[in-house]
Amino acid sequence: MLQSLREWLISVCTAVFFIIAVEMILPDNSMKKYCKFVLGLILITVFINPIIKVFNRDFNINSYTEKAVEDFNKDFGTKESSSEFDKYKQENISETIETFEANLQNSCEKNLEEKYPEGKYEIKVGAGYDEKNNMVYIKNINVKIKNGNVEKIKKVEIGGETASVDNLNSENSQKASEIKTYLSQELSVSKDIIHVNS
Numbered sequence: 001m002l003q004s005l006r007e008w009l010i011s012v013c014t015a016v017f018f019i020i021a022v023e024m025i026l027p028d029n030s031m032k033k034y035c036k037f038v039l040g041l042i043l044i045t046v047f048i049n050p051i052i053k054v055f056n057r058d059f060n061i062n063s064y065t066e067k068a069v070e071d072f073n074k075d076f077g078t079k080e081s082s083s084e085f086d087k088y089k090q091e092n093i094s095e096t097i098e099t100f101e102a103n104l105q106n107s108c109e110k111n112l113e114e115k116y117p118e119g120k121y122e123i124k125v126g127a128g129y130d131e132k133n134n135m136v137y138i139k140n141i142n143v144k145i146k147n148g149n150v151e152k153i154k155k156v157e158i159g160g161e162t163a164s165v166d167n168l169n170s171e172n173s174q175k176a177s178e179i180k181t182y183l184s185q186e187l188s189v190s191k192d193i194i195h196v197n198s
Contacts, residue, residue, distance in 0.1 A: 008050045015046040101125045120146040143196045
């Protein structure tokens with residue numbers, strides 16, 4: 001009995017010293033109250049451990065903790081949970097890419113309208129995900145210049161003959177060149193992935 005009381009007191013003192021040390025190094029922010037809550041739970045567990053042992057002599061908090069961790073690792077390591085994790089990861093990546101594309105399109109349209117207010121711009125961004133570096137990157141940027149006029153019709157094929165009535169590949173024009181240079185500098189990307197059409 002005296003030996004168990006001695007062990008309990010050592011456990012309580014160790015827990016108290018541990019909690020004090022952790023609280024001293026915690027930064028003063030909103031996370032501190034959550035950390036204090038968890039540390040309080042640890043202290044409560046240390047205090048009630050001998051009381052539980054009175055009712056159940058085989059009780060050992062360490063064995064229960066080890067079993068819980070083992071069960072978690074076993075469940076997480078199954079193929080089913082692994083495939084669920086992969087599915088969630090892919091969905092998350094897809095949503096991130098879509099959001100990135102939409103935000104970049106809006107940002108580029110706004111910047112171009114501020115820089116070149118005489119026209120309207122429609123931008124389509126293609127983005128991808130680099131798993132090795134864990135980052136989203138820009139694959140291509142397509143800029144369509146709208147001058148407020150009726151948009152020109154693309155190539156029309158009539159009876160096997162092609163009548164060209166478009167001006168889509170006007171990347172050699174001065175304005176297209178300026179827009180490419182501007183976006184390339186703003187986004188730190190190569191001019192090769194930027195295509196400007198009017």
